[in-house]
Amino acid sequence: MVSNSELKRYQKKGEYSYAFGMFPTMEMLENRPDCAEKALLHSSVPEEGKERLCKLCAGKGIPVYENDRLVEKLREKENCFVIGVVRKYACELERTASHVVLVNPGDSGNLGTVIRTCVGFGIQNLALVEPAVDIFHPKTIRASMGALFRLNFHYYPSFQEYREEYGAGRDMYPFMLQGSVKLDGLEPMARPFSLIFGNEAAGLDNSFLEVGQSVRIAHSDGIDSLNLSLAAGIGIYHFTKGKF
Amino acid sequence: MVSNSELKRYQKKGEYSYAFGMFPTMEMLENRPDCAEKALLHSSVPEEGKERLCKLCAGKGIPVYENDRLVEKLREKENCFVIGVVRKYACELERTASHVVLVNPGDSGNLGTVIRTCVGFGIQNLALVEPAVDIFHPKTIRASMGALFRLNFHYYPSFQEYREEYGAGRDMYPFMLQGSVKLDGLEPMARPFSLIFGNEAAGLDNSFLEVGQSVRIAHSDGIDSLNLSLAAGIGIYHFTKGKF
Numbered sequence: 001m002v003s004n005s006e007l008k009r010y011q012k013k014g015e016y017s018y019a020f021g022m023f024p025t026m027e028m029l030e031n032r033p034d035c036a037e038k039a040l041l042h043s044s045v046p047e048e049g050k051e052r053l054c055k056l057c058a059g060k061g062i063p064v065y066e067n068d069r070l071v072e073k074l075r076e077k078e079n080c081f082v083i084g085v086v087r088k089y090a091c092e093l094e095r096t097a098s099h100v101v102l103v104n105p106g107d108s109g110n111l112g113t114v115i116r117t118c119v120g121f122g123i124q125n126l127a128l129v130e131p132a133v134d135i136f137h138p139k140t141i142r143a144s145m146g147a148l149f150r151l152n153f154h155y156y157p158s159f160q161e162y163r164e165e166y167g168a169g170r171d172m173y174p175f176m177l178q179g180s181v182k183l184d185g186l187e188p189m190a191r192p193f194s195l196i197f198g199n200e201a202a203g204l205d206n207s208f209l210e211v212g213q214s215v216r217i218a219h220s221d222g223i224d225s226l227n228l229s230l231a232a233g234i235g236i237y238h239f240t241k242g243k244f
Numbered sequence: 245m246v247s248n249s250e251l252k253r254y255q256k257k258g259e260y261s262y263a264f265g266m267f268p269t270m271e272m273l274e275n276r277p278d279c280a281e282k283a284l285l286h287s288s289v290p291e292e293g294k295e296r297l298c299k300l301c302a303g304k305g306i307p308v309y310e311n312d313r314l315v316e317k318l319r320e321k322e323n324c325f326v327i328g329v330v331r332k333y334a335c336e337l338e339r340t341a342s343h344v345v346l347v348n349p350g351d352s353g354n355l356g357t358v359i360r361t362c363v364g365f366g367i368q369n370l371a372l373v374e375p376a377v378d379i380f381h382p383k384t385i386r387a388s389m390g391a392l393f394r395l396n397f398h399y400y401p402s403f404q405e406y407r408e409e410y411g412a413g414r415d416m417y418p419f420m421l422q423g424s425v426k427l428d429g430l431e432p433m434a435r436p437f438s439l440i441f442g443n444e445a446a447g448l449d450n451s452f453l454e455v456g457q458s459v460r461i462a463h464s465d466g467i468d469s470l471n472l473s474l475a476a477g478i479g480i481y482h483f484t485k486g487k488f
Contacts, residue, residue, distance in 0.1 A: 023468070113471050113474065116467055116470070116471060116474075117470065117471070117474055119464065119466040119467050120463040120464055120466065120467040120470055121463055121464065122464050122466075145467065145468070147466065147467055150466050183485075184485040184486055217481070218488035219364040219365055219488055220363065220364055220365065220366050220488055222363040222364065222366075222391065222394050223360055223363050223364040223389065223391055224267070224389070226360070226361065226364055226477075227357050227360060227361070227473075229471075229473075229474065230357065230360075230361055230473065230474065230477040233470075233474040233477055233478060234477060234478055234481045237461070237478045237481075241427075241428040242428055244462035244463055244464055
């Protein structure tokens, strides 16, 4: 286990990341106890939260340290009093499950929001096509509210490699401004599906018009496009509604 | 008109706000030319963008200044090379149009994202119940990508005052975790509607169960709630789909 003195502010190349805040830390402890190294507390954490956290850690055999200086060194915002230290891990996607595929996502906050929405609507497999932001960045974990710990993710060097591995037996839906059918006219099929979304600025390039059934979320010409996390949220909602 | 030397970094109490970036500035010029004071350029702006902007300003009789020091003083991010200076204005909501109502929104970015989604799906009237973030904060304008300039907004001291003014002849839908019907089972009626969303952290309190038809966006228990801008986006999409 990493010692407290070895812990540094987050680094992409480091072995560890951080869940900032009580709720994301609880999510880490509940859903990835095997990778949860420890929990760090600041003396300002409310007594009730502290008790719940300590009880959960005790049940899982995960150590808790109260160490104001360390929390103050690692945290990114002053109002963070609980930090979960997580060892980075790798996952594989489930072959028969539905996926969300993000091609070149560039914003950590958007990625976290998409993860939270995926988990909220029962999509537990996320493919990321490189270049893509670091899924273990604390901003992503925070924006996901710890939902990252409930999902399988995997990075692919290209969309082609994802498609070769998972393309058979599933329906692919690239979301594009020039998509050939409107989302609200689309009846999801019983097969597993992959919902594919492009980069915040560039969207998906025209080559995706040849991938499965391209879809557009029709909107007024008052905006040039929807925000990525919104488009993904609306797409995921449409494809999973009635399930909950 | 305000002189360049009087312009300060954004202040809530000030008379002016700023659209940071080319696209939001163009939106200001196109949609609120009456309140557009001037455009400020940095010498690093690409030539093509500069030409388009200058042409638009000339057509509207709005001055443009190239002034690196001023842009550098006002901007919040280093990669901003165009600033639209806008005089703050007040609006009234349209009585017979559909509205979105945000009760105590606390995050400027979320507010901007909701505005962009509203405009994207043809909702051009937004009520804000106080306490609420400042709609003219440059972060809101930026997150809206300038869609703020295409929408009417109005602040109300309480939901009750909004309801007294606009409640007649419309259907009200408060979105709540404990809402009594699921969104996907709801068929929007022909009357104008108000979609009501609560604060990021607290949602709407139970008193809203008595307001119109409460709605929930059903999701898995893997998350405690959806992000506000996601919930609003999905709600607005559902109520307006088929319109575009």
